[in-house]
Each structure stands twice: as C-alpha cells, then as structure tokens.
Amino acid sequence: MSQRVVHYEIDAHYDEAKHTVDATEVLTYHNLTGQALDHFPFHLYLNAFQPKATWIREAKNAGTRDEVIDKWESKFYGAEEIKSFEVVGQGDLTSQLQFTQPDDGNKEDKTVVDIHLPKAIAPGAFVQFKIAFHDQFPETLARTGWKRDFLLGGQWFPKVGVWWQGAWNCHQFHAFTEFFADFGVYDVKLTVPQYEVVGASGVEVSSVDNTDKTKTVTYHGDDIHDFAWTVSPRYRARDGVYQGQMGPIKLRFLMQPAHWDQAERHESITRETLDHFEKWYGPYPYKTLTVVDPEPDSAAGGMEYPTFITAGTSWFAPKGFLLEPEEVVEHEFGHQYWYGMVATNEFEDAWMDEGINEYTQVKIEDSIFGPNTSVLNQWGVTAGERGLQHLGYASVADLDPIAQKAYEYYSFNSYGGITYAKTASTLLTLEGIIGEDTMQKAMHAYFMRYRFTHPTKEDFLKTIEEVSGKDLRWYFNQAIYGSQVLDYEVIRMSSDPTNWYEEKKGKKKEKEDDKNVVYQSYVWVHRKEDFVMPVEVEVKFDNGDMVREHWDGKSRWTRFDYEKKAKIVSAEIDPDHKIHLDRNNFNNSHTMEANPKPARKVGNYWLFVTQWVSQFLSWWGI
Numbered sequence: 337m338s339q340r341v342v343h344y345e346i347d348a349h350y351d352e353a354k355h356t357v358d359a360t361e362v363l364t365y366h367n368l369t370g371q372a373l374d375h376f377p378f379h380l381y382l383n384a385f386q387p388k389a390t391w392i393r394e395a396k397n398a399g400t401r402d403e404v405i406d407k408w409e410s411k412f413y414g415a416e417e418i419k420s421f422e423v424v425g426q427g428d429l430t431s432q433l434q435f436t437q438p439d440d441g442n443k444e445d446k447t448v449v450d451i452h453l454p455k456a457i458a459p460g461a462f463v464q465f466k467i468a469f470h471d472q473f474p475e476t477l478a479r480t481g482w483k484r485d486f487l488l489g490g491q492w493f494p495k496v497g498v499w500w501q502g503a504w505n506c507h508q509f510h511a512f513t514e515f516f517a518d519f520g521v522y523d524v525k526l527t528v529p530q531y532e533v534v535g536a537s538g539v540e541v542s543s544v545d546n547t548d549k550t551k552t553v554t555y556h557g558d559d560i561h562d563f564a565w566t567v568s569p570r571y572r573a574r575d576g577v578y579q580g581q582m583g584p585i586k587l588r589f590l591m592q593p594a595h596w597d598q599a600e601r602h603e604s605i606t607r608e609t610l611d612h613f614e615k616w617y618g619p620y621p622y623k624t625l626t627v628v629d630p631e632p633d634s635a636a637g638g639m640e641y642p643t644f645i646t647a648g649t650s651w652f653a654p655k656g657f658l659l660e661p662e663e664v665v666e667h668e669f670g671h672q673y674w675y676g677m678v679a680t681n682e683f684e685d686a687w688m689d690e691g692i693n694e695y696t697q698v699k700i701e702d703s704i705f706g707p708n709t710s711v712l713n714q715w716g717v718t719a720g721e722r723g724l725q726h727l728g729y730a731s732v733a734d735l736d737p738i739a740q741k742a743y744e745y746y747s748f749n750s751y752g753g754i755t756y757a758k759t760a761s762t763l764l765t766l767e768g769i770i771g772e773d774t775m776q777k778a779m780h781a782y783f784m785r786y787r788f789t790h791p792t793k794e795d796f797l798k799t800i801e802e803v804s805g806k807d808l809r810w811y812f813n814q815a816i817y818g819s820q821v822l823d824y825e826v827i828r829m830s831s832d833p834t835n836w837y838e839e840k841k842g843k844k845k846e847k848e849d850d851k852n853v854v855y856q857s858y859v860w861v862h863r864k865e866d867f868v869m870p871v872e873v874e875v876k877f878d879n880g881d882m883v884r885e886h887w888d889g890k891s892r893w894t895r896f897d898y899e900k901k902a903k904i905v906s907a908e909i910d911p912d913h914k915i916h917l918d919r920n921n922f923n924n925s926h927t928m929e930a931n932p933k934p935a936r937k938v939g940n941y942w943l944f945v946t947q948w949v950s951q952f953l954s955w956w957g958i
C-alpha cells in the first residue's frame with residue numbers, strides 16, 4: 337500500500353459534441369512532508385496545446401512523439417481552465433492563482449499554476465481544495481484528446497505537484513516529457529451519453545442512467561497516481577479474469593470492431609506478460625486492468641496510465657510497417673510496474689520508466705517469442721527487441737547521457753535513443769558483468785523495495801550494487817552519468833613464418849603447406865572511443881586451436897602475440913555478444929580471408945534497419 341498522500345473526488349460531465357468537460361474536484365492532501373507548506377503548485381497539462389506554449393515550441397524545434405504540428409490548426413487547441421478555487425477554511429482564492437514557468441520562463445506557458453495560502457498547512461495535517469474546472473480536449477496529441485467520436489481523457493484535471501527530495505517538483509509540460517504524481521485514492525464520476533462504452537483507471541463501482549439520456553459511471557482506485565478514461569460508442573468489450581498472486585484481476589479489452597479478431601491476441605499477450613512480471617519482479621496488486629484499442633489514426637495509441645493502457649493494432653511506425661500489437665501491449669503493461677508502482681520522476685529520470693521498461697521488455701519477449709524473433713520476423717530477417725535497442729542507441733550514442741532531464745535532450749531522436757535504447761543496452765551489458773540471475777534478483781529487489789514510492793537514480797543503482805555485492809561505479813559513471821561511447825575494434829592481424837628469411841623463390845607454396853612451419857602471429861585490438869570496458873577476444877587458428885584473451889581495455893590499444901605451428905584465421909572481440917553497448921559491432925571481428933566480412937550475420941540488413949530505426953524512433957514514445 338502507498339502513503340496515499342492525495343485523495344481526488346472528481347465529478348465530471350462530458351460534452352461529446354464539443355469535446356469538453358465541466359467538473360468539480362475535491363482534493364484532500366495529507367501533508368507528510370515533515371514541514372509546513374504555504375504554497376501548492378498544480379499541473380494544468382491540457383494548456384500545453386496552445387501555439388505559444390512550451391510543449392508546442394519544443395515540438396516544433398526538436399520533434400515529438402506525435403506528428404509534429406507543422407501547421408497550427410485550431411483542432412489541436414487544448415485548455416484546462418480553473419473556474420473557481422477554494423481552500424477549505426481559508427476561503428475562495430481563485431484570484432490568487434499564478435501561472436509559473438519554473439523550467440524555461442516562457443510567460444506564455446500556462447501548464448503550472450501556483451497558489452499561496454494565507455495560512456500554512458502544518459506537518460501531518462490535511463488540507464482540502466475545492467476546484468471547479470473546464471477542459472477543452474485537443475484532437476489527440478501526446479496520448480490525450482478526441483478523434484471523431486472517440487476520446488482518451490488523459491492529463492485532464494488539475495493535479496498537485498509532488499513534494500520530492502525536499503522541494504516541490506512540478507515541471508511544465510514539455511514535448512518529450514511524461515508525468516509525475518503522488519499516490520492516493522481516486523473517486524471519479526463520469527457523466528457521458530448513454531450510448532458510450534466507457535473504460536477507466538480503477539474499478540467500476542456503479543453505472544446509473546440519468547433522465548437526460550446520459551449515464552453516470554463511478555470509478556474507485558486505490559494506490560494509483562493518475563486517472564485516465566476513454567469513451568467510444570463503438571468499442572466491443574472482451575472480458576477475462578487472470579488469477580494473480582494477490583487475487584483475481586479483471587481484464588477488459590476495449591476493441592475497435594474492425595479489430596475484433598485480434599482481441600484474443602491482446603488477451604494472450606497480456607496474460608503471458610502478467611505471468612512473467614509476477615514471477616520475475618513481483619505481484620500485480622490491482623483488481624483490474626483495462627487494455628484499450630484506440631481509434632485508428634489517433635495519437636492515442638501506446639500509452640500507460642494506472643491499471644489502464646492503450647495499445648493500437650493499426651499503430652504504424654514508419655509507413656508500411658505494422659508494429660505488432662504484442663509489442664505495444666507488452667510494453668505498456670510493463671509500465672504498470674515501471675511507472676505505475678515504481679513511480680519515478682518521468683520529467684527528470686525518463687530512463688527509469690522507459691529504459692528499465694525496455695530492458696524488461698527485451699527479457700520478456702525473448703522468453704515468450706525466443707531471442708531475436710519478435711520484431712522484424714515478417715520480412716524474412718529477424719531482429720528482436722535486443723537488436724532494435726542497439727540500433728536505436730548507436731545512432732545517437734555521443735549526444736546525451738542517460739542521467740539527464742528529459743526536456744534537456746538534444747532532440748527527440750536523442751531522447752528516444754538514449755532513454756529507451758541506451759538504457760536497455762546498458763542493463764543488458766550489465767548482465768554480462770554481474771550475471772543474468774543476479775540482475776534478475778536485483779530487479780526483483782528494486783521492485784519490492786520501491787513499489788508505491790518515488791525512487792531516485794541512486795536508489796536503483798545502489799540496489800544493483802548491493803544485490804551483486806560489486807562496486808559498479810566505474811561502469812555507472814560511464815554508462816549512466818557519462819556520454820562516453822564504447823567501441824572496440826580488431827584493427828589488424830598478421831601471421832608470418834618465423835623462418836621467413838629462408839624463403840626462396842618457388843618454394844613458398846611448399847612451405848605454406850608444411851605443418852611444421854612455425855608462425856609468428858599478432859592481433860592488434862584498439863579502443864576507438866572513450867568508454868573503458870574489459871573485453872574478451874577470441875583468436876582462432878587454422879589447426880583448430882582457439883584462445884580466449886582478457887584485456888582490461890584501458891590503454892588505447894593492445895597486441896596479442898603468438899608463436900605456433902598454425903596461422904590465425906580470425907579474431908573476435910566479445911565473442912559471447914555480452915557487450916550491447918558497443919556502438920559498432922561490425923569492427924569487432926576480423927578474418928584472414930581475401931574478402932574480410934563480419935562474423936555476425938546481421939550485417940546484411942544493417943543499412944536498411946538503421947534507416948528504419950531512425951524513422952521509428954521519431955515515432956517512438958510508447
């Protein structure tokens with residue numbers, strides 16, 4: 337159970353023609369900060385979708401997970417307006433509300449509003465806010481809004497910031513960033529037309545028809561930190577029950593009628609993913625999980641909210657490529673753990689939700705589908721989640737460190753390539769250092785220790801060090817805190833007879849066939865970049881001998897010397913393919929053949945996939 341800092345009671349009325357909501361919100365806040373609080377910041381996320389807001393400004397400059405708004409259209413306009421704001425016992429403070437821009441000072445940005453209270457709230461005390469607000473949803477952007485008669489209601493109510501690390505943490509809404517909120521209890525009434533099919537976070541408590549052709553559906557959620565909902569008159573629901581470790585979980589799949597034949601696929605991957613998460617990381621404690629197949633062509637696919645995720649079977653990455661629904665469902669379900677329960681600061685530490693989730697996605701998809709087969713298998717080539725991660729990282733490896741605020745990345749591609757892909761590659765490489773089993777134990781310990789809290793980077797890294805019993809600072813300082821690039825290459829090899837000076841014209845061929853000729857051989861290995869990593873090198877000889885060399889990787893280059901009755905055939909760095917952070921795998925090996933070619937088969941579609949991935953990443957925000 338969480339600390340339940342907040343209790344939101346919201347009564348919302350949806351106007352499906354105007355895509356608006358009028359609502360009242362009673363927020364009861366429990367001051368567990370240990371000090372008196374005299375001001376409270378609130379997020380008003382929907383105000384991001386205005387032409388001069390920071391979100392739009394950044395999306396135009398550096399890209400976004402959405403189709404960038406190249407041309408402003410009024411349908412993208414969103415707004416979240418506080419009509420009245422009362423602090424119980426302190427009166428109506430509506431006129432005291434002040435927009436603030438803590439991150440970039442953009443005075444046109446109205447995504448954070450601050451309220452100073454005449455009387456501070458004592459430590460341990462409760463304060464109650466009574467707010468009336470009006471929402472205008474945009475046509476879907478950043479996984480909220482409408483498309484035709486569909487609505488995904490995300491980030492739609494005034495939400496208080498988080499007191500974290502001794503200060504209020506309430507960032508503006510940025511083009512790359514997601515969210516951060518305190519755990520608590522939600523009681524939400526949604527009044528919508530009777531013909532709508534409704535889905536939402538939490539448990540449906542009741543549904544009552546009103547006399548004006550509307551109905552009021554009530555939801556309750558415990559120990560969640562956000563509340564999202566959806567309506568469409570066309571959803572077809574498929575229901576199931578999963579027997580979880582903490583009791584039955586009601587599964588609901590809200591499908592587009594045209595995708596009804598895929599409902600079973602959605603359910604099956606959900607069950608398999610739940611199996612893995614419960615077995616490997618810990619129990620799923622909630623009573624429900626709703627999986628939404630959103631309106632086609634909406635920017636509502638691939639999103640996580642507590643106990644509520646959106647998939648998207650027609651979710652095209654670049655044109656012509658269908659991302660398998662299994663990929664999206666697995667990924668979004670993973671966020672129930674890495675975001676939903678282990679609720680890290682998505683503004684500042686995006687890698688801790690997206691990157692850790694990508695890592696567990698690789699592990700689980702490898703387990704379900706087999707390694708290297710989940711993503712591109714329909715094109716006659718295979719590239720699992722592992723390969724995809726590597727490619728995504730390789731293209732932006734020198735641009736940003738992992739430990740960076742999400743809104744300070746160079747570009748959206750860099751944000752995606754580093755927070756998702758480099759993190760996954762970093763954790764996969766870590767398995768090679770501490771062992772796969774130890775890594776799994778560390779992930780389990782991290783989940784069990786920090787579920788229902790807001791852990792920091794160091795909480796995660798120290799858990800890994802503690803469980804493995806190893807000091808890993810040398811690695812974390814480069815891979816997590818630094819932007820060092822890892823690239824080792826076999827530069828050169830040679831094998832020459834030691835008695836080369838005895839050679840005479842015409843006898844060379846004869847000598848080469850002589851099994852008694854002794855060769856002096858060398859292999860030069862080069863650290864091309866600034867990331868220092870111990871590496872193994874496997875050297876093969878033409879008599880079948882094989883030698884494994886270990887190098888600490890510290891100097892710029894090293895040389896291995898051999899004197900044998902055999903010539904070198906090949907040398908390969910990292911022969912067990914444990915170092916996923918190596919940016920360029922194609923210089924890792926060298927053969928003595930006339931036409932040297934990489935030992936790894938993946939080379940053939942390298943160019944093709946690289947191109948595809950760079951497009952893919954610009955879409956990637958799932």
Ligand SMILES: [Zn+2]
Nearest residue numbers: 690693957958
């Ligand atoms: Zn994600």
